[in-house]
Amino acid sequence: MSSFSEDDAFEAAAPPANRPSLSQMAMGARPTPYLEGLNPAQREAVEAMDGPVLMLAGAGTGKTKALTCRIAHLLNTGRARPNEILAVTFTNKAAREMKDRVGAHMGQSVDGVRWLGTFHAICVKQLRRHAELVGLKSNFTILDTDDQIRLLKQLIRAAGMDDKRWPARQLAGLIDGWKNKALTPAKLGAADEAAFDDRGKALYAQYQHRLKELNACDFGDLLLHMVTIFQNHPDLLEQYQRWYKYILVDEYQDTNVAQYMWLRLLAQGHRNICCVGDDDQSIYGWRGAEVGNILRFEKDFPGATVVRLEQNYRSTPHILAAASSVIAANSGRLGKDLWTAEQDGEKVRLIGHWDGEEEARWVGEEIEAMHSGTRARLRKFSLDDQAILVRASHQMRAFEDRFLTIGLPYRVIGGPRFYERLEIRDAMAYFRVVISPEDDLAFERIINVPKRGVGDKAMTDIQVTARTNGVSLKEGARIAAQDGLLKGKAKSGVAQLIAQLDLWRYLYSNRGNEDVISDYDAEISELASKLGVVEAELALMTSKGMNVKEDCAELLLLAEQLKSQIKVLQSYVEYLRSDNDVVLAEIILDESGYTTMWQNDKNPDSPGRLENLKELVKALDAFDNLGGFLEHVALIMDNSNEEHGEKVTIMTLHGAKGLEFPVVFLPGWEEGLFPSQRSMDESGQQGLEEERRLAYVGITRAEEVCTISFAGNRRVYGQWQSQLPSRFIDELPQDHVDILTPPGLYGGGYGAAQSGGFSSEASGAGMSAAFETRVEKADVYNSPGWKRLQQRSQRSGAATNVRSGKGGHMTIDAKAALVFTVGDRVFHQKFGYGQVLEIEGDKLAIDFDHSGEKKLVASFVTPAEKAGDVPF
DNA sequence: AACTTCTTACTTTTT
DNA sequence: GTAAGAAGTT
Numbered sequence A: 001m002s003s004f005s006e007d008d009a010f011e012a013a014a015p016p017a018n019r020p021s022l023s024q025m026a027m028g029a030r031p032t033p034y035l036e037g038l039n040p041a042q043r044e045a046v047e048a049m050d051g052p053v054l055m056l057a058g059a060g061t062g063k064t065k066a067l068t069c070r071i072a073h074l075l076n077t078g079r080a081r082p083n084e085i086l087a088v089t090f091t092n093k094a095a096r097e098m099k100d101r102v103g104a105h106m107g108q109s110v111d112g113v114r115w116l117g118t119f120h121a122i123c124v125k126q127l128r129r130h131a132e133l134v135g136l137k138s139n140f141t142i143l144d145t146d147d148q149i150r151l152l153k154q155l156i157r158a159a160g161m162d163d164k165r166w167p168a169r170q171l172a173g174l175i176d177g178w179k180n181k182a183l184t185p186a187k188l189g190a191a192d193e194a195a196f197d198d199r200g201k202a203l204y205a206q207y208q209h210r211l212k213e214l215n216a217c218d219f220g221d222l223l224l225h226m227v228t229i230f231q232n233h234p235d236l237l238e239q240y241q242r243w244y245k246y247i248l249v250d251e252y253q254d255t256n257v258a259q260y261m262w263l264r265l266l267a268q269g270h271r272n273i274c275c276v277g278d279d280d281q282s283i284y285g286w287r288g289a290e291v292g293n294i295l296r297f298e299k300d301f302p303g304a305t306v307v308r309l310e311q312n313y314r315s316t317p318h319i320l321a322a323a324s325s326v327i328a329a330n331s332g333r334l335g336k337d338l339w340t341a342e343q344d345g346e347k348v349r350l351i352g353h354w355d356g357e358e359e360a361r362w363v364g365e366e367i368e369a370m371h372s373g374t375r376a377r378l379r380k381f382s383l384d385d386q387a388i389l390v391r392a393s394h395q396m397r398a399f400e401d402r403f404l405t406i407g408l409p410y411r412v413i414g415g416p417r418f419y420e421r422l423e424i425r426d427a428m429a430y431f432r433v434v435i436s437p438e439d440d441l442a443f444e445r446i447i448n449v450p451k452r453g454v455g456d457k458a459m460t461d462i463q464v465t466a467r468t469n470g471v472s473l474k475e476g477a478r479i480a481a482q483d484g485l486l487k488g489k490a491k492s493g494v495a496q497l498i499a500q501l502d503l504w505r506y507l508y509s510n511r512g513n514e515d516v517i518s519d520y521d522a523e524i525s526e527l528a529s530k531l532g533v534v535e536a537e538l539a540l541m542t543s544k545g546m547n548v549k550e551d552c553a554e555l556l557l558l559a560e561q562l563k564s565q566i567k568v569l570q571s572y573v574e575y576l577r578s579d580n581d582v583v584l585a586e587i588i589l590d591e592s593g594y595t596t597m598w599q600n601d602k603n604p605d606s607p608g609r610l611e612n613l614k615e616l617v618k619a620l621d622a623f624d625n626l627g628g629f630l631e632h633v634a635l636i637m638d639n640s641n642e643e644h645g646e647k648v649t650i651m652t653l654h655g656a657k658g659l660e661f662p663v664v665f666l667p668g669w670e671e672g673l674f675p676s677q678r679s680m681d682e683s684g685q686q687g688l689e690e691e692r693r694l695a696y697v698g699i700t701r702a703e704e705v706c707t708i709s710f711a712g713n714r715r716v717y718g719q720w721q722s723q724l725p726s727r728f729i730d731e732l733p734q735d736h737v738d739i740l741t742p743p744g745l746y747g748g749g750y751g752a753a754q755s756g757g758f759s760s761e762a763s764g765a766g767m768s769a770a771f772e773t774r775v776e777k778a779d780v781y782n783s784p785g786w787k788r789l790q791q792r793s794q795r796s797g798a799a800t801n802v803r804s805g806k807g808g809h810m811t812i813d814a815k816a817a818l819v820f821t822v823g824d825r826v827f828h829q830k831f832g833y834g835q836v837l838e839i840e841g842d843k844l845a846i847d848f849d850h851s852g853e854k855k856l857v858a859s860f861v862t863p864a865e866k867a868g869d870v871p872f
Numbered sequence B: 001a002a003c004t005t006c007t008t009a010c011t012t013t014t015t
Numbered sequence C: 001g002t003a004a005g006a007a008g009t010t
Helices: A002-007 A022-027 A040-047 A063-076 A092-106 A119-134 A145-158 A168-180 A200-213 A219-232 A234-243 A257-267 A291-295 A317-327 A356-372 A393-406 A422-435 A440-446 A456-469 A473-482 A488-509 A514-543 A553-577 A582-591 A594-600 A606-620 A626-635 A677-700 A759-764 A769-777 A786-796 A864-869
Strands: A053-057 A085-089 A116-118 A246-249 A273-277 A305-309 A348-355 A386-390 A410-412 A648-652 A661-666 A702-716 A719-722 A737-739 A801-804 A810-813 A825-828 A832-840 A843-848 A852-857 A861-863
Touching: A040 A063, A040 A305, A053 A063, A063 A085, A063 A092, A063 A246, A063 A273, A085 A092, A085 A119, A092 A116, A116 A119, A119 A219, A119 A234, A119 A257, A119 A626, A145 A168, A145 A200, A145 A440, A168 A200, A168 A219, A168 A257, A219 A234, A219 A257, A234 A257, A246 A257, A317 A348, A317 A677, A317 A702, A348 A356, A356 A386, A356 A393, A356 A661, A356 A702, A386 A393, A393 A410, A393 A648, A422 A440, A422 A488, A422 A582, A422 A594, A422 A606, A422 A626, A440 A473, A456 A473, A456 A488, A473 A488, A488 A553, A488 A582, A514 A553, A553 A582, A582 A594, A582 A606, A594 A606, A606 A626, A661 A677, A677 A702
Parallel strands: A053 A273, A053 A305, A085 A116, A085 A246, A246 A273, A348 A702, A348 A737, A386 A648, A386 A661, A410 A648, A661 A702
Antiparallel strands: A702 A719, A801 A810, A825 A832, A825 A861, A832 A843, A843 A852
């Protein structure tokens, strides 16, 4: 792939000739205006240039500023030339921002800092230069998760395993985890070998082998391969150690073992490594990040300068206090005390709702109120200033639904990524086969899309043919079609596809080739003259008074065919004369019938898919060729389609790291959802602490107003479930929290106001009787917070609700649940009256008088005698 | 081979 | 409640 040559030569990294270079500037002592705006801690972090530096930067303490100033300072003082700095980030966005800001400090753009990027992007660059050392060619392809899983599925089936019992996804997860730990199959421990029905190791090895055959690697390999290379080739490593004079790492708390090893190898020599991170914001443990990396930095690099950035420039004191109070419950922290010079500000606001829908409704209204500036004490906020940060993406739906109905503009960030969409992946698979015909995974994906009559049988035949002949799938298909192994539709369909692929490839490799162009031109003029003859004939017929439409149908048809042939050839010429691959992409999508397939599809989302395809082609315009584009897409999976217009942002907490908003809503603070049950099940205490850090990240995103909410009932998997408020709510400091009262029919609900906390007022309101009844009936026995609640109930008697607890923390108590007994008469708002047949967990089997037998969650029915209280 | 209906597992989080 | 996959039908 040609995309790699441009940055090949380290040694020859001459400064750009057309403007004064940074390194030239760096030679002389330059003014350092960027140092002026730094506080003492930041300044220390910038000026401690040599040796290991650990910058512990709490949320909102100007970490990026310090980091970018440091780069600028290194350049400005002549310590390093732009290409001698290795600066690693986790996201493309962070890399972009860093580049921009360094440029701003320096007063010019810094193209020379070519080793500034994500771990993955930098490793690709390195690996392309040394691919042969791990048995790859430098034009290897990078598989995405989808390809990875299909490949693993094949291997699992080939091993004679049931791919239902042993899902490829799970194996992919295991392999990913191993790669994150820099474990090659040979290095797997005994426990890991036994994984996946004792075949984990074997399958992993087979997978790696297959990747090499395909000249491909997955995401994890990018780092793993580089670590392997550096470990096995000390000379090469030394070279890189000399090249990278200064290393900077952003979000160090998120590094996994492989990344850590890679960094350590590179930093070993001069130890000029500066790691920036915040152990309290480590939220990627699930994908292999090791908080331990940051915790033991001082051990790894003895004599390291440790700088703490603790002055927060983002949030009000109340918000900071809330965040600090929550995170304080974690153990094993490096410890930081955030403070701010600000004085005033709104307290963190807390509110409980009846269910998820009401929560969405309330948040919608609140956002509108903020927007129009009608909230007491609060200023007016643009919609762009407001964000809803959820724990899991499925929470977004309730908000989207609500905002659609009230017409509140919103933008969802981090939804299904553009390049992960079906139609985009299909189109890309076509491109991939054209560029590299041996890309079996891509060929397999498109061989029957659109339908070409290739089913299971034909596919197996093709695979067997390919294997016995030792050729790629595409060639296997060619042979199978020629030898008559394929029949009927499959045969013609495959033959046509192969011919088209060959043609597209021919075009692709001959763009700008004048000979080919003149060949096509000649063909066009030949066809044109034929068309001329036919048209003359038709004209003659017409002049003779014949009914052309009826009598000369054949001639007319011929004319039409000629015209379309000419059009096709003209498009080829247009492509061959152009300077990128946009037209080719159009030709491929058009001739393959892929576009037509969606045009004929009557699904309501097909127009959207066609739109996406158009955008894909448009995006190609910015690239020299398809190859470069595919490389870009493999690494840049973010969808930063900047929509314009004022909109509320909806995103996950993970997605929000590094961002800030004046107004933040944090909904769904309920046990099981946040902290996520899965997190706790899989990682126990550690999982819980990571969830807590997520809570900390969430709160610290807020500049002025932070609103936390929870719902008593929520639909999970389409089933209603009663929810308990999150334990994190208990950890909020009461003095810094305002409890708001939910509006609507149910009166106080969880949230009766002010000093009394939730209790008396709400219960006394009468309106909330039904609400309470429902909440009480929730099956708390099975819920994670039950034990906790039970202890509290014993302590505090039978009073329900939230009230101020000792030690200044919020406490939420619940009365022991009213339990139904078999035989109870009950009432349900939709099904009417019935009788309890069976009790199972939180579900009741009920025989309804008019609707028959149903199974429902207990919180949905009330004892029959109380039914009159239900305000529906 | 393609289309239909039915079952099932699924909800974290992403380079 | 959905989306993907299996099983069953044309």
